[in-house]
Structure formats: C-alpha cells, structure tokens
Amino acid sequence: MxxxxxxxxxxxxxxxxxxxxxxxxxxxxxKVEPVRDLARTLGVNPSTVQKAxxxxxxxxxxxxxxxxxxxxxTSGERIEKLREGSLVxxxxxxxxxxxxxxxxxxxxxxxxxxxxxxxxxxxx
Amino acid sequence: xxxxxEEAAQRxxxxxxxxxxxTVGLTKRYGGKTALRNVTLSxxxxxxxxxxxxxxxxxxxxxxxxxxxxxxxxxxxHVNGRIPGACTKSxxxxxxxxxxxxxxxxxRDAVAYYSDFFIDFDRIKAMELIARLRLDxxxxxxxxxKGDCEKIQLVMxxxxxxxxxxLDEPIGGxxxxxxxxxxxxxxxxxxxxxxxxxxxxxxxxVERIFxxxxxxxxxxxxxxxxxxxxxxxxKKSVYDxxxxxxxx
Numbered sequence: 001m002x003x004x005x006x007x008x009x010x011x012x013x014x015x016x017x018x019x020x021x022x023x024x025x026x027x028x029x030x031k032v033e034p035v036r037d038l039a040r041t042l043g044v045n046p047s048t049v050q051k052a053x054x055x056x057x058x059x060x061x062x063x064x065x066x067x068x069x070x071x072x073x074t075s076g077e078r079i080e081k082l083r084e085g086s087l088v089x090x091x092x093x094x095x096x097x098x099x100x101x102x103x104x105x106x107x108x109x110x111x112x113x114x115x116x117x118x119x120x121x122x123x124x
Numbered sequence: 125x126x127x128x129x130e131e132a133a134q135r136x137x138x139x140x141x142x143x144x145x146x147t148v149g150l151t152k153r154y155g156g157k158t159a160l161r162n163v164t165l166s167x168x169x170x171x172x173x174x175x176x177x178x179x180x181x182x183x184x185x186x187x188x189x190x191x192x193x194x195x196x197x198x199x200x201x202h203v204n205g206r207i208p209g210a211c212t213k214s215x216x217x218x219x220x221x222x223x224x225x226x227x228x229x230x231x232r233d234a235v236a237y238y239s240d241f242f243i244d245f246d247r248i249k250a251m252e253l254i255a256r257l258r259l260d261x262x263x264x265x266x267x268x269x270k271g272d273c274e275k276i277q278l279v280m281x282x283x284x285x286x287x288x289x290x291l292d293e294p295i296g297g298x299x300x301x302x303x304x305x306x307x308x309x310x311x312x313x314x315x316x317x318x319x320x321x322x323x324x325x326x327x328x329x330v331e332r333i334f335x336x337x338x339x340x341x342x343x344x345x346x347x348x349x350x351x352x353x354x355x356x357x358x359k360k361s362v363y364d365x366x367x368x369x370x371x372x
Contacts, residue, residue, distance in 0.1 A: 007355060045334060045335055
C-alpha cells in the first residue's frame with residue numbers, strides 16, 4: 001500500500017479497510033488481522049494500526065471480542081450506511097473536480113449522461 | 125467507556141513510568157567544536173523513535189553518550205532512570221555505525237561470542253534470522269558485502285531481549301530492497317514495550333515505522349514530534365519537512 005504524504009497514515013489505513021468493507025473483500029463478521037501482522041504487512045508502526053482499528057471501532061465498523069480478537073461489524077445496516085456514504089463522497093469529489101475544471105452543473109450532468117450511455121469509462 | 129479505560133491503560137503502559145531516555149541540557153564539546161548543544165529530550169518506553177539529521181549533526185555523538193561509550197559531557201543523562209554505564213549496558217542493545225566485530229570472525233563465532241557476553245541474547249532466534257536472510261553462518265565478515273555485514277550486525281542487536289535498542293544507521297549501507305528486510309526485522313523482532321532509537325539520514329519510505337522523530341541540526345534539537353502529528357498539522361510527510369528544514 002502506498003501512502004500519501006499529506007495525510008496521517010492511520011486515516012489512510014482506515015480508508016483502505018473501509019474500501020474493502022464496501023467492496024465486499026472484507027465480509028460482515030469476518031475476523032480482522034492482528035495489529036502486529038497488519039503493521040508488518042504495511043511496514044508501519046504498530047501503534048498506527050492500533051489507532052486505525054480503535055477509530056474504526058468507534059465508528060462501529062469493527063468490534064472486539066475479549067477472548068478471540070477483532071471482527072468486522074455484523075450489522076448490515078452499518079455497512080450499507082458506509083457504502084452510501086462512500087458513494088456520496090465519490091460523487092461529491094467528482095463533481096467538485098469538474099467544477100474546478102470550470103464546468104457548469106448542466107454540462108456535468110450532460111457528460112455523466114453521455115458516459116452512461118456509452119457504458120461508463122470502460123472504453124477509454 | 126471500556127475503550128477509554130483501555131486507552132488509559134495503554135498510555136500507562138507505554139509511558140506512565142520512568143522515561144526510557146531523558147537528557148537535560150546535554151552539551152558535548154570536542155575541543156573547540158560543540159557536537160551537542162543543550163539537548164533536552166524525553167523518550168517514553170515502548171516507542172520507535174527516529175533520530176534524523178544530516179552528516180555531522182550530532183546523531184552518533186548522542187547515541188554514544190546514551191549507550192555509555194562516550195562520557196565527558198555537560199548536563200544530565202538518564203537511561204531507564206540511571207546514568208549510562210555498566211549497569212545500563214545490560215538493558216541497552218547497541219548497533220554501532222561501523223563493524224564492531226573482528227573481520228576474521230565467522231558469523232557463527234559472532235553468535236557464540238554474543239551469547240557468552242549478553243545474558244539476554246537469544247542464540248536460536250539469531251540463527252533463525254540469519255537463515256531467513258539467506259546468510260551463510262560459516263562465512264567470515266571479510267567475505268560479506270558491506271550491506272550483508274550490516275544485516276548480520278542488526279540481527280545480533282535485535283536478538284537481545286533489551287529494553288532499549290539503539291541502532292546507529294542500520295539502513296545506511298543497504299540497497300532499497302534490503303532496506304525493507306531490515307525494517308521488517310526491526311518491526312517484528314523488537315520486544316513489545318521496549319524502545320527503539322534509530323538514527324538515519326535516509327527518511328523516505330522509513331518514517332512510517334516511527335512513532336516520533338527527532339531532527340538534529342548542528343547539535344541542536346530543532347524538532348521532536350509524532351510522525352502522524354506532522355502529517356496532520358503540516359499536511360506533509362516527515363521526508364518533505366526534513367527537506368524543508370535542512371534546505372541548503
């Protein structure tokens with residue numbers, strides 16, 4: 001995993017885990033890797049991973065079983081909310097980028113409609 | 125609520141007691157030249173800390189004082205509450221910036237030598253790490269490349285169950301691929317709750333293993349902050365900040 005310089009590493013790790021939850025790579029109720037293992041895989045300080053996990057627990061996306069370890073939430077509702085949030089943010093980022101490139105709302109709508117008609121960005 | 129209690133417990137564990145390293149007004153002069161100027165630092169237990177600065181900024185001098193190799197300084201220095209000396213050497217594992225073992229020694233001789241010398245040295249662990257790094261224990265140091273010698277020395281240093289690991293430039297002489305191996309060895313082998321102080325002038329791709337970093341410039345501490353705090357507040361990596369601070 002590549003880390004951007006401008007953002008704390010724990011936030012980037014949280015983002016990656018959220019992405020995996022949304023995409024289904026990490027399933028509801030799945031066991032989460034131990035802190036030290038993930039720290040080793042990513043080559044980061046274990047406390048950075050610990051911080052990411054604590055924050056994800058605070059957000060209700062992970063929970064800890066005292067004896068057996070850490071798991072992804074089993075709440076389908078929570079995952080759905082995360083999914084919606086991610087999608088809304090993706091679209092907001094896209095719209096923001098287009099606006100910064102000088103496009104008007106109608107032009108953006110038109111381009112999105114055109115793109116969908118052509119089957120998305122697949123034929124780029 | 126449980127989380128809060130847990131975090132408080134972790135804080136307590138990590139740094140609630142005596143700091144691992146504490147210096148107050150530390151100054152070291154070599155004749156007319158001042159190598160360290162009024163260095164005041166406190167490193168809690170259980171942290172991995174990077175000591176960074178260009179050549180000649182005082183990194184090795186500070187390390188030699190902390191490890192009890194160098195004396196004759198002004199100010200106070202404590203390692204786990206004690207003045208560096210014979211008694212701190214038993215809890216401090218030191219990787220010097222140059223080969224400290226005889227070049228004629230075979231790797232397995234060096235392992236035997238360390239296990240005679242240090243009560244906390246884990247001989248089996250050392251041999252396992254050497255095998256993992258694909259280094260032949262029957263070869264002499266003189267037959268290895270500089271990078272491989274450094275890897276063996278690192279294995280020796282990390283195979284002790286020390287409270288403080290002081291590693292002087294463990295990645296200076298190895299290529300970028302081997303750097304990952306070295307960092308991985310440090311991350312996986314250091315004992316939990318022990319402290320690692322690692323000096324380096326290479327920062328890119330290394331900063332993510334540290335809790336915090338110290339910048340030394342001409343013997344003075346110009347920055348001591350957590351890596352994540354640097355990113356959060358300055359919106360840049362430690363590497364970018366280093367280049368800015370030490371711009372020629």
